[in-house]
Amino acid sequence: MALSGVEIFKLLPKTNCKKCGHPTCLAFAMKLAQRQASLDSCPDVSEEAKKILGEASAPPVRPITFGAGDKAVKMGEETVLFRHDKKFVNPCAFAVEVKDTLSEAEISSLCEQVVSSEIDRVGQKLRIDSIMITNASGDAAKLEAAAKIVAAKAPAVPVIINTGNPQAAEAAIKIFAGKRPVLYGADASNAEAMTAIAKNNKAILGVVANGLDELVTLTEKVKGLGVEDMVIDSGARKAKDIIEHNTLIRRAAVKKNFKPLGYPVINFMQREDSLHEMLLAGIGIAKYASIIVLSSIEKWKNLVLFTLRQNIYTDPQVPMQVEQKIYTIGEPKPESPFLITTNFSLTYFIVSGEIENSKVPCRLAVMDCEGLSVLTAWAAGKFTASKIAQFITESGIEKEIATKELILPGYVAILSGSIEDKLPGWKVTVGPREANALPAFLKTRVA
Amino acid sequence: MAFTPTKETYAGKVYPVTIGTGDSAVAFGGENVLPFHSFEGTTPNKPLIAFEIQDVPPSDWPENVQKAFEGISDDPVKWAKYCQNELKAKAIALRLVGTHPDRENRSPEDAVKTVKDVLAAVNVPLIILGSNHAEKDTSILVAVAEAAKDRNCIIGKAQEANYKTIAAAAMANNHKLIAMSELDINLSKQLNILISQMGFDKERVITDPMCSALGYGLEYTYSVMERIRLAALTQNDVTMQQPLLGDVGMYVWKVKETTASEADLPQWGSAEERGIAWEAETATALLIAGAELLIMRHPRAVGVVEKIIEELI
Numbered sequence: 014m015a016l017s018g019v020e021i022f023k024l025l026p027k028t029n030c031k032k033c034g035h036p037t038c039l040a041f042a043m044k045l046a047q048r049q050a051s052l053d054s055c056p057d058v059s060e061e062a063k064k065i066l067g068e069a070s071a072p073p074v075r076p077i078t079f080g081a082g083d084k085a086v087k088m089g090e091e092t093v094l095f096r097h098d099k100k101f102v103n104p105c106a107f108a109v110e111v112k113d114t115l116s117e118a119e120i121s122s123l124c125e126q127v128v129s130s131e132i133d134r135v136g137q138k139l140r141i142d143s144i145m146i147t148n149a150s151g152d153a154a155k156l157e158a159a160a161k162i163v164a165a166k167a168p169a170v171p172v173i174i175n176t177g178n179p180q181a182a183e184a185a186i187k188i189f190a191g192k193r194p195v196l197y198g199a200d201a202s203n204a205e206a207m208t209a210i211a212k213n214n215k216a217i218l219g220v221v222a223n224g225l226d227e228l229v230t231l232t233e234k235v236k237g238l239g240v241e242d243m244v245i246d247s248g249a250r251k252a253k254d255i256i257e258h259n260t261l262i263r264r265a266a267v268k269k270n271f272k273p274l275g276y277p278v279i280n281f282m283q284r285e286d287s288l289h290e291m292l293l294a295g296i297g298i299a300k301y302a303s304i305i306v307l308s309s310i311e312k313w314k315n316l317v318l319f320t321l322r323q324n325i326y327t328d329p330q331v332p333m334q335v336e337q338k339i340y341t342i343g344e345p346k347p348e349s350p351f352l353i354t355t356n357f358s359l360t361y362f363i364v365s366g367e368i369e370n371s372k373v374p375c376r377l378a379v380m381d382c383e384g385l386s387v388l389t390a391w392a393a394g395k396f397t398a399s400k401i402a403q404f405i406t407e408s409g410i411e412k413e414i415a416t417k418e419l420i421l422p423g424y425v426a427i428l429s430g431s432i433e434d435k436l437p438g439w440k441v442t443v444g445p446r447e448a449n450a451l452p453a454f455l456k457t458r459v460a
Numbered sequence: 461m462a463f464t465p466t467k468e469t470y471a472g473k474v475y476p477v478t479i480g481t482g483d484s485a486v487a488f489g490g491e492n493v494l495p496f497h498s499f500e501g502t503t504p505n506k507p508l509i510a511f512e513i514q515d516v517p518p519s520d521w522p523e524n525v526q527k528a529f530e531g532i533s534d535d536p537v538k539w540a541k542y543c544q545n546e547l548k549a550k551a552i553a554l555r556l557v558g559t560h561p562d563r564e565n566r567s568p569e570d571a572v573k574t575v576k577d578v579l580a581a582v583n584v585p586l587i588i589l590g591s592n593h594a595e596k597d598t599s600i601l602v603a604v605a606e607a608a609k610d611r612n613c614i615i616g617k618a619q620e621a622n623y624k625t626i627a628a629a630a631m632a633n634n635h636k637l638i639a640m641s642e643l644d645i646n647l648s649k650q651l652n653i654l655i656s657q658m659g660f661d662k663e664r665v666i667t668d669p670m671c672s673a674l675g676y677g678l679e680y681t682y683s684v685m686e687r688i689r690l691a692a693l694t695q696n697d698v699t700m701q702q703p704l705l706g707d708v709g710m711y712v713w714k715v716k717e718t719t720a721s722e723a724d725l726p727q728w729g730s731a732e733e734r735g736i737a738w739e740a741e742t743a744t745a746l747l748i749a750g751a752e753l754l755i756m757r758h759p760r761a762v763g764v765v766e767k768i769i770e771e772l773i
Contacts, residue, residue, distance in 0.1 A: 314729075
């Protein structure tokens with residue numbers, strides 16, 4: 014459990030020297046407790062206090078960076094069980110499994126799918142993050158050969174080497190020197206050898222156990238052997254067990270600050286049926302997985318999983334926003350309707366969705382209101398007549414449309430007069446209050 | 461090192477609700493734990509999935525879900541029988557969307573006939589839904605609640621604007637009731653309280669906190685459901701212990717990801733798989749958040765969600 018401000022205060026020098034930038038040691042202690050200050054700011058703190066505070070202030074789930082360069086993935090650092098309490102921090106990574114029993118062409122094709130998997134959604138770039146190379150053949154030479162193909166075809170993609178055989182691990186991991194791979198497959202039988210390889214190659218060690226008790230023993234052992242960057246697998250494979258183990262692991266870490274389980278979790282979700290596999294992966298996204306291993310990465314499936322991950326990892330306190338601009342829906346002509354709304358992503362999605370349903374081509378002006386919905390933005394003074402007028406004028410839309418008519422959301426009908434005052438030559442029409450009335454509204458206008 | 465997992469004991473539980481009559485009756489809810497936490501409590505019933513049908517042909521549904529009911533969906537009776545007999549539906553949700561004034565504007569008499577015909581044709585429990593037009597729904601749902609008297613259906617949806625009439629009709633004819641509010645835990649709680657103040661048994665209500673599709677606000681529905689479930693279980697809040705409904709199909713089968721063709725958006729892959737996947741994933745996310753009752757459209761989406769439910773219990 015994290016220390017309280019008063020507990021931290023007892024460990025500080027209590028000199029109120031202000032060198033840390035805070036008026037008193039107590040004020041500094043309070044900031045430390047809220048994780049808004051760093052102990053490094055105190056020049057006089059004792060080594061003993063540093064040790065105690067360092068351990069207590071470490072995040073309950075260990076932060077680990079997997080891979081290197083632009084495509085490196087941050088894992089861990091989670092602090093809560095439920096997303097409404099506080100943002101889930103580091104979105105889970107998706108890994109596709111490449112077995113070393115596949116042909117070179119098959120491996121290359123999977124690498125190509127991973128490299129080209131990136132999709133842009135609401136301004137975020139989303140992709141399959143990683144490739145797991147599995148020693149399904151049991152042959153060290155085959156694993157090494159497969160690893161070489163992956164390293165050549167998908168050089169920037171973070172890699173997981175999956176083998177329980179230290180010899181095979183040793184050969185394959187060398188190919189990814191300096192790239193922070195995961196070496197997965199350390200268990201009770203090979204922990205010493207696997208830990209040594211991970212340590213020598215600066216890899217993250219993936220440990221696998223049969224149940225939580227055994228997992229705790231194993232992470233303690235590995236830590237004792239000198240590797241602290243671990244991803245953990247309790248052995249759960251069935252949806253029921255995955256929820257149980259992932260929940261108990263996250264609870265132990267977050268509520269009890271239980272260090273032996275304070276590591277990112279890796280879950281294996283492979284199923285014969287790709288849809289079924291997708292649903293299982295979805296459960297992992299919602300329930301605390303940091304790496305999700307898949308057997309296939311069809312485009313439709315990726316889109317679903319990327320979107321769910323984005324939804325679950327959205328900050329509940331910060332609304333999602335879309336870019337301010339004039340969107341075209343369908344193929345609008347100069348005389349097509351021209352509407353305006355705010356840039357709260359949900360508002361945009363619902364309004365644009367209803368316009369699409371109407372099958373009436375339109376232009377939709379989406380104005381930056383810091384991600385607030387129409388009524389809230391109006392109340393907050395961000396969706397006002399003068400700001401709307403300025404946006405419309407600066408957009409240059411006048412040149413593209415035949416009649417200068419703006420359709421305003423019904424909730425802000427009150428603004429129509431003052432917008433007309435500020436936009437000479439424009440007519441402002443009050444549209445429906447709710448987006449679901451847009452299709453009927455738009456159809457009457459073109460009829 | 462021995463590990464003692466932290467197990468939670470919950471003060472409250474979700475009301476169990478049984479719908480339908482005789483051998484076809486089916487129950488959902490009743491658990492005293494968070495969804496699928498069978499390691500620390502009991503979950504007597506599985507979540508229930510109802511197949512959605514409607515009183516008029518589904519010309520407004522995207523092609524990829526329409527075609528699953530080709531040659532069947534032109535008649536609600538045929539459609540209901542197909543769901544029960546061929547798809548092995550455990551429940552059917554009949555949406556009277558044709559009564560909406562902007563649609564076919566069908567009358568209460570038309571709706572009553574449809575409901576009676578469907579009830580005569582199938583045994584599985586029926587959920588009877590209006591068109592979500594708060595005013596029109598009052599006359600429609602009052603009439604159909606009476607027509608379905610004593611069949612132990614679910615009637616919905618009662619909203620703040622019309623709950624009095626609809627709840628009275630459900631009460632008088634021995635039905636369960638869906639109470640819908642818009643994505644706000646406090647509104648949801650308030651509506652439940654208002655309905656129980658009318659003398660309506662709170663254990664006969666199903667809460668619909670409003671669904672949203674994956675990518676279109678799913679996180680809001682997800683968190684509202686999760687918060688309602690936590691209030692019910694950890695705080696033993698008796699006004700939040702109703703089973704939760706996810707009215708999935710209607711919200712999913714209109715978003716771009718379920719309607720756009722592969723030719724238009726090749727980077728999104730197969731349109732048919734994408735639509736089914738979108739519905740199934742939305743449904744599964746809501747199950748994890750706390751939904752006990754789902755209304756869905758595509759048979760393959762229902763099939764795979766049932767498969768994952770089996771794996772979860």
